[in-house]
Amino acid sequence: MLMTWLSIFPFIVVIIIAMKTKLVIPGLTAGLLTASFIYKPGLIIGLQQFYEFIMTGLKDENNVKIVLFLYMFTGLIGLMKYTGGIKGFVQVASSKINSKKGALFLTWVSTLGTFSAPSFRIVTVAPIMKALLNKVKITPQELGFVIETTATPVIVLMPIATAFVGYMSSVVQLSLKAEGIEGDGYRYFLQSIPYNFFSISILLIGFYLSFFHHRKTPATDAGNVEKKLDDQWEDCHPAVAKDLPTKPMNLLIPLGGVILLTLLLTYWSGYKKGFTSLIKAFIEADVLDAMVFALLTTVLLTFIFYLFQRFSLKDLVTYFIEGGNEMMPVIVLLTVVWGLAASTEALGFSSFVTSNLDWIPTLFVPPVLFLVGAFISYFIGSSWGTWGILMPLGISLGYSTGADLPVVIGAVFASGTFGAFASPLSDNTNTVARILQLNPMTYAKFKLGPALLAAGLAAAGYFVISFVI
Structure with a gap:
């Protein structure tokens, strides 16, 4: 019983460290170390268990x-x-x-x-x-x-031929396995696509603003507070260098x-x-x-x-x-996420959720998961990090309360997408700002209004769909 109660601590450590440092990998590593020492108290055997958890994920063929x-x-x-x-x-x-x-x-x-x-x-x-x-x-x-x-x-929202599909299916599969649920991670990912309400909402808002919204005031360069924009596109990124x-x-x-x-x-x-x-x-x-x-x-x-x-x-x-080496930070992230998934299974995290959180009304599970995940993803700026942190909790909570799993999975994916889009710490935000010569913080503030509107629509959508289903 004590072990199942302690299984929540690694997630608490992950969230605190990731939000404090604004770095995902140190937070996940700290959480995995915490899980390792809880499972095997002692300096040497704890570190050995940390290694074994890491290797568990790397031994998996998929x-x-x-x-x-x-x-x-x-x-x-x-x-x-x-x-x-x-x-x-x-x-x-x-x-x-x-x-x-x-x-x-x-x-x-x-x-x-x-x-x-x-x-x-x-x-x-x-x-x-x-x-x-x-x-x-x-x-x-x-x-x-x-x-x-x-x-x-x-x-x-794309089901094939993206860098995201494998990872998204993987975090779902690991979370299903930890909960003892039979099913294919990729198939659950496919079923969750219609329930990524943030992505759908921001696409509709973006389409409207692009082609149907007419501004009452002339266009200004409010986001460009540092210098006059240079329209020379060569050398604005190494991919378009002059040489x-x-x-x-x-x-x-x-x-x-x-x-x-x-x-x-x-x-x-x-x-x-x-x-x-x-x-x-x-x-x-x-x-x-x-x-x-x-x-x-x-x-x-x-x-x-x-x-x-x-x-x-x-x-x-x-x-x-x-x-290929540019992907190494992501590969390290994946390795730690897989290790953390193995550790939560060993600590009985799913048993803790099933035994202690099944009283939560099903109606609240998807919207609360989305809002919590959106908050976390905004402050760490990583969709993949948010999914790695939140998916095991989401599927355990959804399964124990009887919530529809594709809806729950869609809510978790939507929450990470919010951070990748809106956060000033997001790689996407900073890459666009660098190429277009924008101040990243001012540019992120510019995007925040539409992003919050889409998030509000998504949260309302999760309440409605949970009530209907």
Whole structure:
């Protein structure tokens, strides 16, 4: 009984340290160390248990596939940068647009080809928008808002071919396992997509503000408090540096290849299991395997494609590795999250929730989880960190109170999306601010109003759906 009560302390430590330091990994590490010493009191055996919890996650085959996918994906982006694919796309696209509506339309439509990861989308689209700022009557902060509206909020709703799918399915699967619930993490993720009410709300608000809202006052550069905006897009980010070549096909062909192969191999995976219906084949497919295989194949073919253009093999390998290494902080984050999930299972966290929190009315579980998660994610600036912290608690609480699990999972994902969009500490906020020469704090304040409106709509939606279901 004492052990189950103590199982809540690692989560308390995680939240306090993460919000105090505004860093996710130290908070998660502190929580895992706390869990290790609770489970095995003593300096040496506690540290040994910490190691064993870490290794538990790394021994899982699916977790290794997720790490491989993330590393190869960012490595492929590194190749696109070096070979001028991103710079070429920016140059071609910026030369075609001459109006505000055209710029906004391009921003929304380009989501179809750049939804793989928020960072990739931002470094592909933001330089285009920067090149257009002196052509169109729109402020840098308004463009930044539209870019971010179509980044993380869109990507978390995509079921395949993104850097998020593997991680989101993984945290759900680990939490289900800890609770002893039979089910597939990816399938629960699919079922939760319609319940990511924050993403849906901010997309609707962003679309309205982009195409139907007319300002009563002229556009100003209130978000640009540091210096007059320079519309020179080259060198605003390493992906569009002046010394890089300009080859748009070096982005379009690999990116189109990985998306097409992922779709084909996902369908083929389900088809081999005897499901001929397109939708059923996709649902029953081994999506992670298909994504990893499609990406691996694309990377190999991309190397050959670039070699035919006389790029140095040595340089290609170097930039692929450098690109992959940019994902190392995320891989460390994943490793600690997996270890923390193993520790909560060992400490009997699910038993604690079931025994002591089942009195909470089902009606309140999704909205409260969303609001708590949104608060945490705003102050740590990380969607992935928030999901890693909150998903085990959310699924345990949802299961013990009888709440609908897809709704609960959707609420947790929505809460992390709020922080990634609205927080001044978010990587997305700071990357957009750097490219568009905005003050990050002023820009974050500019976004906060629409973000809070979307959060309010989401919270109300969770109350309503919980009442109905």
